[in-house]
Amino acid sequence: xxxxxxxxxxxxxxxxxxxxxxxxxxxxxxxxxxxxxxxxxxxxxxxxxxxxxxxxxxxxxxxxxxxxxxxxxxxxxxxxxxxxxxxxxxxxxxxxxxxxxxxxxxxxxxxxxxxxxxxxxxxxxxxxxxxxxxxxxxxxxxxxxxxxxxxxxxxxxxxxxxxxxxxxxxxxxxxxxxxxxxxxxxxxxxxxxxxxxxxxxxxxxxxxxxxxxxxxxxxxxxxxxxxxxxxxxxxxxxxxxxxxxxxxxxxxxxxxxxxxxxxxxxxxxxxxxxxxxxxxxxxxxxxxxxxxxxxxxxxxxxxxxxxxxxxxxxxxxxxxxxxxxxxxxxxxxxxxxxxxxxxxxxxxxxxxxxxxxxxxxxxxxxxxxxxxxxxxxxxxxxxxxxxxxxxxxxxxxxxxxxxxxxxxxxxxxxxxxxxxxxxxxxxxxxxxxxxxxxxxxxxxxxxxxxxxxxxxxxxxxxxxxxxxxxxxxxxxxxxxxxxxxxxxxxxxxxxxxxxxxxxxxxxxxxxxxxxxxxxxxxxxxxxxxxxxxxxxxxxxxxxxxxxxxxxxxxxxxxxxxxxxxxxxxxxxxxxxxxxxxxxxxxxxxxxxxxxxxxxxxxxxxxxxxxxxxxxxxxxxxxxxxxxxxxxxxxxxxxxxxxxxxxxxxxxxxxxxxxxxxxxxxxxxxxxxxxxxxxxxxxxxxxxxxxxxxxxxxxxxxxxxxxxxxxxxxxxxxxxxxxxxxxxx
Ligand code: GLA
Numbered sequence: 014x015x016x017x018x019x020x021x022x023x024x025x026x027x028x029x030x031x032x033x034x035x036x037x038x039x040x041x042x043x044x045x046x047x048x049x050x051x052x053x054x055x056x057x058x059x060x061x062x063x064x065x066x067x068x069x070x071x072x073x074x075x076x077x078x079x080x081x082x083x084x085x086x087x088x089x090x091x092x093x094x095x096x097x098x099x100x101x102x103x104x105x106x107x108x109x110x111x112x113x114x115x116x117x118x119x120x121x122x123x124x125x126x127x128x129x130x131x132x133x134x135x136x137x138x139x140x141x142x143x144x145x146x147x148x149x150x151x152x153x154x155x156x157x158x159x160x161x162x163x164x165x166x167x168x169x170x171x172x173x174x175x176x177x178x179x180x181x182x183x184x185x186x187x188x189x190x191x192x193x194x195x196x197x198x199x200x201x202x203x204x205x206x207x208x209x210x211x212x213x214x215x216x217x218x219x220x221x222x223x224x225x226x227x228x229x230x231x232x233x234x235x236x237x238x239x240x241x242x243x244x245x246x247x248x249x250x251x252x253x254x255x256x257x258x259x260x261x262x263x264x265x266x267x268x269x270x271x272x273x274x275x276x277x278x279x280x281x282x283x284x285x286x287x288x289x290x291x292x293x294x295x296x297x298x299x300x301x302x303x304x305x306x307x308x309x310x311x312x313x314x315x316x317x318x319x320x321x322x323x324x325x326x327x328x329x330x331x332x333x334x335x336x337x338x339x340x341x342x343x344x345x346x347x348x349x350x351x352x353x354x355x356x357x358x359x360x361x362x363x364x365x366x367x368x369x370x371x372x373x374x375x376x377x378x379x380x381x382x383x384x385x386x387x388x389x390x391x392x393x394x395x396x397x398x399x400x401x402x403x404x405x406x407x408x409x410x411x412x413x414x415x416x417x418x419x420x421x422x423x424x425x426x427x428x429x430x431x432x433x434x435x436x437x438x439x440x441x442x443x444x445x446x447x448x449x450x451x452x453x454x455x456x457x458x459x460x461x462x463x464x465x466x467x468x469x470x471x472x473x474x475x476x477x478x479x480x481x482x483x484x485x486x487x488x489x490x491x492x493x494x495x496x497x498x499x500x501x502x503x504x505x506x507x508x509x510x511x512x513x514x515x516x517x518x519x520x521x522x523x524x525x526x527x528x529x530x531x532x533x534x535x536x537x538x539x540x541x542x543x544x545x546x547x548x549x550x551x552x553x554x555x556x557x558x559x560x561x562x563x564x565x566x567x568x569x570x571x572x573x574x575x576x577x578x579x580x581x582x583x584x585x586x587x588x589x590x591x592x593x594x595x596x597x598x599x600x601x602x603x604x605x606x607x608x609x610x611x612x613x614x615x616x617x618x619x620x621x622x623x624x625x626x627x628x629x630x631x632x633x634x635x636x637x638x639x640x641x642x643x644x645x646x647x648x649x650x651x652x653x654x655x656x657x658x659x660x661x662x663x664x665x666x667x668x669x670x671x672x673x674x675x676x677x678x679x680x681x682x683x684x685x686x687x688x689x690x691x692x693x694x695x696x697x698x699x700x701x702x703x704x705x706x707x708x709x710x711x712x713x714x715x716x717x718x719x720x721x722x723x724x725x726x727x728x729x730x731x732x733x734x735x736x737x738x739x740x741x
Contacts (some may be wrong), residue, residue: 379423699713
């Protein structure tokens with residue numbers, strides 16, 4: 014609910030459990046007055062204090078004598094630039110006269126039913142939203158900012174986005190446009206970021222805010238393996254189930270910046286948006302620039318509450334999931350089994366074996382097109398390699414379908430190999446500055462997706478393939494970071510637009526696929542989880558979480574990922590041992606339990622499995638099918654912290670009505686004289702009794718407060734799964 018109080022001028026955004034408030038003061042400065050646990054009927058601007066602080070000057074209209082009013086000390090909704098607030102600016106606009114000054118004052122607000130939409134960008138959607146649009150104007154330049162707020166009351170989610178509009182007479186160059194600015198009174202907080210690298214994504218790093226600015230971001234043109242566009246601010250004592258915390262997720266798949274500044278007065282400002290590195294957007298009179306959306310959750314009851322809000326909102330109001338209301342198919346992918354070396358019979362053999370064990374979707378990974386016999390060639394030539402697959406998909410797909418399976422295809426549309434027909438014909442279609450040889454990544458160059466004709470060419474080629482057979486799924490991969498970002502289609506003074514135009518180009522292509530193939534399931538991928546962000550999830554409701562399929566490493570990678578993103582979005586597969594990334598051997602059972610915390614599948618040569626292993630696969634597939642709804646739609650609980658607890662990692666999915674739960678536990682390396690352990694469960698109904706794995710009955714309260722007795726495990730990396738069903 015959004016309330017405008019005419020009497021005191023406050024705009025108050027209420028969700029079920031939280032309140033967010035702003036108010037334009039007598040000078041038209043839009044003050045941020047509160048974000049926290051729900052409060053009704055208050056004007057919280059009365060908490061704002063005014064004092065004469067040295068080196069914090071005052072706006073001109075205050076005159077020479079009133080020195081107590083300063084933009085440098087006030088909490089604001091969208092900070093100004095260069096006019097007296099010396100903390101992080103939200104936007105920078107270079108005017109025709111070369112000045113970089115931006116003063117934004119209140120020019121009106123409007124409350125609307127429904128959710129605003131953002132042209133060409135991902136955004137949360139749904140019917141039950143309300144929108145607040147606030148206009149701010151720079152009295153001197155004609156620059157206008159439209160601050161957009163979406164309120165999803167049920168999920169305790171508030172979204173923000175910004176449009177910058179040039180209402181002046183001269184062209185302006187935008188150098189920085191953050192999607193939001195969030196000021197906090199008091200900076201006694203920790204910042205949690207999710208960091209890592211290829212094959213070790215999204216490990217939480219938590220540290221108290223120190224004076225000055227601390228940032229994470231990406232200069233890679235993608236959201237990156239290294240830092241995720243999701244951050245948390247919380248109290249020093251905030252824990253899993255208690256304390257206040259704020260999560261912020263940016264719906265953007267390109268280079269981003271998240272900066273938290275602890276000011277001299279121990280306040281905190283958080284800004285997040287497109288990374289300003291090499292960003293410069295020319296805005297002619299009358300033009301609008303739209304910054305990507307961000308989603309905010311404030312949780313009064315710890316990190317777990319925040320996670321569940323994000324999970325619900327993403328599931329219900331961000332994913333455009335062709336499988337909505339149904340289970341996603343269990344898949345088998347041939348990559349780890351064959352890499353580039355296969356023919357139709359080999360693929361059909363893998364699919365046949367998988368189908369006989371209950372697997373439902375066969376995905377043909379890299380190597381099916383052009384001259385793609387290794388990663389040195391072929392990208393850009395999206396025609397079936399008839400040497401490997403005579404007769405094309407027209408011949409292969411019916412053979413897969415005859416097994417009762419769906420068919421899926423791997424693509425990497427953003428890339429080109431120098432050894433390809435496409436590159437030989439259009440070398441200028443790759444990003445790269447004239448006369449400067451480009452850096453390679455995985456021996457490939459990046460196509461200039463900021464250019465429409467490049468996208469059209471690739472799209473038409475893909476369409477021909479997709480229309481040649483019934484394709485149920487695609488995996489959209491992206492296997493390098495952007496370098497040499499220069500487009501032959503833009504003049505020198507607009508090269509600062511290429512990074513962002515590239516991302517808009519990717520979104521445009523994904524949107525076309527959505528439009529033309531609404532029933533096709535899309536999985537995102539970038540060398541595993543290099544582009545696992547809320548922006549991609551709008552187009553691809555599942556994302557391959559990591560190229561690291563080691564079950565023990567996956568415990569932390571998936572746990573870090575699941576701080577924001579729900580299980581149904583996390584691509585997780587059982588692969589062969591010794592694991593390709595770590596050389597570690599884990600039992601098949603354990604690999605299955607770990608992969609079930611995501612969109613379940615296999616990535617190995619089942620014909621090499623023993624009869625016992627195949628029997629395990631058959632059981633796992635059935636278990637996943639039986640429990641998929643619970644995993645995909647249930648509430649997720651972290652029962653241990655796998656980043657610190659080495660003895661075992663445990664997590665739980667509980668159905669919304671709390672009548673069912675699935676508990677998963679995996680042990681670390683074996684140790685002698687294991688202590689007697691009882692695992693305390695969460696989220697159950699204390700008044701109900703639950704039957705565990707079809708056997709003994711336990712009270713919900715007893716399971717939560719006293720725990721479930723764990724067996725004395727023998728051997729490394731053991732797993733148990735407990736299925737709980739309420740009996741009364
Ligand atoms: C990336 C993906 C893998 C696989 C290969 C194919 O590394 O993450 O899953 O598709 O590319 O080249």
